[in-house]
Each structure stands twice: as structure tokens, then as C-alpha cells.
Amino acid sequence: MSKRKLPIGIIGAGRIGAVHAETLAFRLPEAAPLIIADINRQAAEEVATRCGIPRVTENAEEVLADPEIEAVLICSSTDTHAGLIVAAARAGKQIFCEKPIDHSLEKIDRALAAVARAGVQLQVGFNRRFDPNFARVRKAVESGEIGTPHLLHIISRDPEPPPISYVKVSGGIFLDMTIHDFDMARFLIGSEVEEVFTAAGVRVDPSIGEAGDLDTALVVLRFKNGVIGTIDNCRKAVYGYDQRVEILGSEGAVSTGNCYPNQAVVSTSSAVRRDLPLHFFMDRYAESFARELRAFVKAVREGSPTPVTGMDGRVPVVMGLAARKSHDENRVVRLEEIR
Numbered sequence: 001m002s003k004r005k006l007p008i009g010i011i012g013a014g015r016i017g018a019v020h021a022e023t024l025a026f027r028l029p030e031a032a033p034l035i036i037a038d039i040n041r042q043a044a045e046e047v048a049t050r051c052g053i054p055r056v057t058e059n060a061e062e063v064l065a066d067p068e069i070e071a072v073l074i075c076s077s078t079d080t081h082a083g084l085i086v087a088a089a090r091a092g093k094q095i096f097c098e099k100p101i102d103h104s105l106e107k108i109d110r111a112l113a114a115v116a117r118a119g120v121q122l123q124v125g126f127n128r129r130f131d132p133n134f135a136r137v138r139k140a141v142e143s144g145e146i147g148t149p150h151l152l153h154i155i156s157r158d159p160e161p162p163p164i165s166y167v168k169v170s171g172g173i174f175l176d177m178t179i180h181d182f183d184m185a186r187f188l189i190g191s192e193v194e195e196v197f198t199a200a201g202v203r204v205d206p207s208i209g210e211a212g213d214l215d216t217a218l219v220v221l222r223f224k225n226g227v228i229g230t231i232d233n234c235r236k237a238v239y240g241y242d243q244r245v246e247i248l249g250s251e252g253a254v255s256t257g258n259c260y261p262n263q264a265v266v267s268t269s270s271a272v273r274r275d276l277p278l279h280f281f282m283d284r285y286a287e288s289f290a291r292e293l294r295a296f297v298k299a300v301r302e303g304s305p306t307p308v309t310g311m312d313g314r315v316p317v318v319m320g321l322a323a324r325k326s327h328d329e330n331r332v333v334r335l336e337e338i339r
């Protein structure tokens with residue numbers, strides 16, 4: 001492998017753009033973040049100053065036109081992803097794009113076609129695959145340690161709902177929140193889902209319902225290999241970010257619980273207590289964000305396939321559209337119905 005640092009441009013300096021910029025600057029000596037773009041120049045300047053990124057622009061095109069830049073991280077709002085993937089592929093850049101690629105399968109397919117035509121690499125930001133706990137659960141399935149998997153349970157609850165302004169443009173709970181769990185389900189079981197059934201409602205905040213969305217959902221999954229799964233989502237769990245998984249197999253089970261800021265347990269005459277779990281995704285999945293970028297940089301430098309492909313980005317969107325259709329029509333929906 002070449003010793004040269006991979007020159008990278010970042011598009012989007014919001015919450016996730018800042019996390020990735022910090023990883024590149026402070027944790028990945030094999031990468032060099034050289035330019036950061038945001039339509040909000042101040043946001044880009046703040047991240048650039050903190051991370052020592054030499055150049056700032058308001059224009060993503062400037063990043064794509066820079067011949068020195070070999071790879072780009074697309075961290076801007078979801079509605080910009082598909083267009084930027086097409087433009088980056090045309091410019092011959094290797095691409096990391098945050099999830100989801102888009103809410104429209106037509107736009108996703110156009111973006112994936114541009115990537116294929118240009119022969120560039122694309123990794124989609126399903127970071128949870130790189131979480132050490134979930135990676136160990138996958139290993140227990142893949143290695144046969146728990147035998148043939150039968151049942152999967154994913155519990156994925158947020159500590160609090162996002163603002164209504166965000167709910168309105170999020171694409172809805174299935175494309176915004178459950179999408180990570182759909183990816184996790186495919187990843188952990190190593191098989192595709194054939195059909196889904198959704199039972200969902202508005203239990204947390206009526207204004208989420210007024211915005212056309214749901215805040216509480218159970219999605220039942222039937223996999224091609226026979227595994228039956230559930231995803232349990234709620235936009236509000238008062239005790240914090242609740243992220244657990246269990247798989248039952250013919251030779252045993254594997255599970256992973258929540259992560260805590262400390263391991264202390266306080267025992268008194270009235271109760272045994274511990275502190276609440278890490279509050280939200282920035283803390284809970286910090287390590288996975290760094291690991292996914294390390295994997296991307298490695299794939300680009302070695303010219304090897306990225307670990308989360310464009311198709312891995314597309315399938316969870318199909319699952320999200322199927323889950324919503326199942327709720328709307330109150331019936332089992334086969335994924336092949338979603339075109």
C-alpha cells in the first residue's frame with residue numbers, strides 16, 4: 001500500500017460533517033482533509049479551524065473540480081446526496097456518502113448508474129456495522145457459533161424526537177430512523193428480507209402525526225433464509241438511547257446491550273442503580289464513525305471493494321418504503337412490490 005496520504009474533500013460541515021472531519025484530522029494519519037465546503041461558510045470555517053483543514057469554500061463544485069482531491073465525503077443534507085454522487089462520479093472522485101442516498105429509488109438508481117459508469121468506489125454511511133458490539137454479533141452468526149439463526153430482535157429507540165421542522169423533511173420514521181435497523185438486519189443475518197409487516201402509530205407527540213409521520217413502530221421481517229425478525233422503534237425512551245440486539249440460533253443465542261458512560265453500580269438498602277446509557281448516536285456510535293472512515297480510506301488506497309456498497313444503500317430504502325406501505329394498507333408487503 002502507498003504511504004501517501006489520501007487527499008480528501010468534505011462536503012457539508014453540519015453535525016456529521018464535523019464528526020468525520022475530526023476523524024480524518026485526528027485519528028486517520030493515512031488521510032489528509034484538504035478542503036471543506038458548506039453553503040453556510042461559517043460552519044465550514046469553524047470545522048476547518050478546529051481540524052486544521054487548509055481550504056474552505058461555499059461551493060461543493062469547487063471540491064469536485066479540484067484535481068488534487070481523490071476522494072470526497074458527502075455529508076450535506078439528504079436532498080443533495082444523489083446529485084452530488086452523480087457530479088463526484090463524473091469528476092472521477094472516490095465517494096463516501098452519508099445515509100440515505102435519497103428517498104427516491106429513481107434518484108438512487110441514477111446515482112448508482114453514474115458510479116458504475118465512472119468505475120469509482122462508493123461507500124454508504126451505515127456506520128452501525130462498524131460498532132464493535134454489532135460486529136461481534138455478526139461474527140457469532142457468520143462463524144456458526146450460534147448455529148442456524150432463527151429469530152432476530154432489534155430494539156432501537158431514540159431518547160427524544162427531532163424537531164418538527166426536521167420530521168417534515170426527514171422522509172418519515174422508516175427512511176430516517178428505521179433505515180439503520182433495516183441495514184443492521186441484513187448485515188447481521190446475512191440474508192435479504194422478502195416481506196415486512198408494520199404495526200405503527202403516534203404515541204409520543206401528536207404533532208408528529210399532524211406532520212404525516214409516525215413515532216412508534218414494530219416491523220416484522222421475514223428473511224429469504226427463513227429467519228423471522230422484529231424491529232422495535234420509538235422516537236422517545238425517557239431513559240435514553242436504547243440500542244439492543246438479540247439473535248436466537250439452533251446452537252445458542254447472542255445479544256448485545258446498551259453502552260454506558262461508566263460501569264459503576266450503586267447498591268443501597270432501597271435499590272441497585274446505574275447511570276443512564278450514552279445519550280444519543282454521537283456518543284453511542286463514536287467509535288463506529290471512525291472505523292467506517294478507516295475502512296473507506298483503506299478500500300480506496302488498496303483499490304478493494306468498499307464494505308458498504310451502493311446496493312447496501314439502496315435496499316434499506318426499499319425496505320423503508322415497504323414498511324410504510326404495510327402500515328398504510330395494513331397488510332404484509334413483499335419487497336418485490338416496491339419499484
Ligand SMILES: NC(=O)c1ccc[n+]([C@@H]2O[C@H](COP(=O)([O-])OP(=O)(O)OC[C@H]3O[C@@H](n4cnc5c(N)ncnc54)[C@H](O)[C@@H]3O)[C@@H](O)[C@H]2O)c1
Binds near residue numbers: 127281
Ligand atoms: N450515519 C449516521 O448515523 C448519521 C447521523 C447524522 C446524520 N446523518 C446524515 O448526514 C446528513 C447530514 O446530516 P446532519 O445531521 O449533519 O445535518 P446538518 O443539518 O447538521 O448539516 C448539513 C450541512 O449540509 C450543508 N449543506 C446543505 N446543502 C449543501 C450543499 N449543496 N453544499 C454544501 N453544504 C450543504 C448545510 O448548510 C449544513 O451545514 C443527512 O443525510 C443525515 O441523514 C447520518
